[in-house]
Amino acid sequence: MKKTISAAFLCVILLALYLPIFVLALYSFTDSANIGAIHGFSAQNYVTLFTKPELRDMITGTILLALGSAVLSTVLGTLGAVGVHYSKRFGKTFVGAVNQVPVVNAEVVTAFSLCILLIEVCSVDKSSFLPLLIGHVVLQSPFVYLSVVPKLKQMDNSLYEAALDLGASSQTAIRSVLIQQIFPGIVSGFALEVTLSLDDYFITSYTKPATFDTISTYVVNATKGSQTDIKTALWALSTIIFLVVIALVAVMNFTGNRNARRTMEIEKKNA
Amino acid sequence: MQLRNKSRFGLSRAQLSLPYGLFLVCFVLAPLFVIIYYAFTNGEGKVTLDNLLGFLENPKTTGTLLYSLGIAVVTTSVCLLLAYPIAYILARTKYRHKSVVLMLFIMPMWINFTLRITALKEILTIIEGNLSFHPFLNTVIGMTYDFLPFMILPIYTTLLKLDKSLLEASSDLGADALQTFLKVTLPLSVPGIISGIFMVFLPSMTNYVVLDMLYNSTYIMGSLIGAYFAAYDWHGGSMISLVLLMIILVFTLFTNRYADEDAGNGRGGGVVSR
Structure with a gap:
């Protein structure tokens, strides 16, 4: 019971932390300029992000x-x-x-x-x-x-x-x-x-x-500013950074676990 | 022995610290002295108390000081009330993928804060409409959203290090769970709480970008510096900086005896704790 309540508490906080990022990520793949109304799928934001010189620079x-x-x-x-x-x-x-x-x-x-x-x-x-x-x-x-x-x-x-x-x-x-x-x-x-x-x-x-x-x-x-194409291209940037961070954390966890396992094996051998 | 410590260039190992020491003197100490000098002089280089009086007598600056203290106190309290249970649960409970859950709480620290605030703004606008109707509330929400991980990490680190046998001793001696928490766990986690407060209090007094982005207002301490900077008024800006430095100094002196080296920087913990 206690464990369920604490898990629920953690979930609520995590949801609050990540909901804005997820919503932005979702809308970065649409052609809408405002959050609230989804029109249709579009990768335009990602194209803008990598082709507009000032964004790239x-x-x-x-x-x-x-x-x-x-x-x-x-x-x-x-x-x-x-x-x-x-x-x-x-x-x-x-x-x-x-x-x-x-x-x-x-x-x-x-x-x-x-x-x-x-x-x-x-x-x-x-x-x-x-x-x-x-x-x-x-x-x-x-x-x-x-x-x-x-x-x-x-x-x-x-x-x-x-x-x-x-x-x-x-x-x-x-x-x-x-x-x-x-x-x-x-x-x-x-x-x-x-x-x-x-x-x-x-x-x-x-x-x-x-x-x-x-x-x-x-x-x-x-x-x-008032340039909506730049505003929505930044949603794409936020999504990419989020994915990069997740990838890095995953890699770190993986290598971290491997190193930990290796040290444990060495310790076992020495014992 | 003397010979050993010299490298090929005749440098002793201790002298390796010279570049860094020099760098700190030039770019950390010197700016502080420049600020003190500018705070107590005017444009003609004459010593004056005008900047100090100007700060104290202007209702706008003193009002801003009080308002940002209010923001900082509320934000820090909210962060503490949310972060302590999170850190406690994470340190105590045995989840199967605990390191992953911890990472999830720390990860926002690594995403650019301006992008996260942009995201938060979009969500809050859907819920509330015009954000400038509730400036205090939205500032606290924004700051909490930004700084919460910095509070969780130091508290988690201290709780994790806590000697479990003390808890067993406490319950063996007849204390119930609540008593054990209040008399053992909480006092022993004070160093973590203090460094968490350090990470949150000052930034929430000064990070004017958060409210500037949320609803185009900059009514906190940091923005005064920004305004003086924009107007090239180095003397007024230095006085504000000095006031902020004094607040840090007082805070440091009061909390020094609780200092815990390992929990010392919540920022560092994110990477270092592994």
Whole structure:
């Protein structure tokens, strides 16, 4: 009985979370411009999405920015975390504390403060993409730092020493022992950074060049505009992103289960 | 030993953190100081309290502050009331595909929020008609829809880590289910609740895009910054930012002792918890 009630509760919340997305997905395959009346099947929205140059540019721009800034912040944040791990107490406290600022700060405040510094004080040109890139790295790198630090704490330090004793140069030891052990943290940090960048509105809108748009800034402008073909093409975009996320989750679950099974087998053998 | 820690370039391992440390100083610390400077100076670079007085004496700005505090308190409460049972059920019950169910609650985090709000707007418009008739209600609905996953995840993580033997001990000592929940489970999940509140409270005070998209209004704190930004009034905008920073600071100081490193970021949890 209790189990039924709790399952029903979960279902209701899930329905509320997903109903809007499903309805939008359904209507993205029709030729109606408003939700409410279905006329007939049409793939026009998907055609518009991939053929209209401004939509195509906006999507590729968003993806390139997300990947580029994520690579940069992963390198920066990982180096930071590794360095701090071997630092004295002051370095640890300092970086740890400042790293927390963008995490807890309101995004709009981060965006505004960066904008004053770069554009007003240092007069960097927004159209150079530099403020945008720096903004996204500020937003993301603290999270890779946070996901690498726990891995460093769990890491077995003697393995690194052993590698050196066995004659590896410290660079080789860092590459093939240290990085190896914290790699899961780096990967999940990277994945998180990409999603943060894809989702960001404030940093982007305060630091981007006037002619450049990411999905977020484009959608916000489009909802105020009156072009219905663009509005409905965005329904198609929402549906595609939803499907991509489902596919990624499925793949992650699959490989995750496989890895878990493999570890269990190894443990069994060792026992 | 000293030699070992040096790499080929003569860098010690600790020095690997220099680029990141420098980056944080330049692009995280420096902007904060710039904001403080701009908040207390005017266009001619003279030190002044005008921006602060302008904020305090203008009924529009103080009204907005109170309104967005109201929005944030209600949104956070609604999220907490919905998220706690969800997290509790997910952490306690043994479903066959529990990881899938958990994923379903987390997945919306990975879909662009502007697209999700677009979807929500379409549905709400069918149900309510003109959304600007109930601005407070629709803002809370929009924010809750957007931020709920960020509240579920940290609470779920803390509940999952909770030592089961404490619950057994409690019932062995004669407490009933409700007492066990109130005296053991709830107090021990406070760190998760706190980081959940952190993830929801501030964004719902500042994310003006949600209401802007729902019914073309921007009557919360974040939008004041947006307005000053649009008018190139760096000094007024800095003052608003400073007020928001103060709110965060006070909040952090009050909750610091409950801090839980692992539940520390609800955003991170989504990927990291696996």
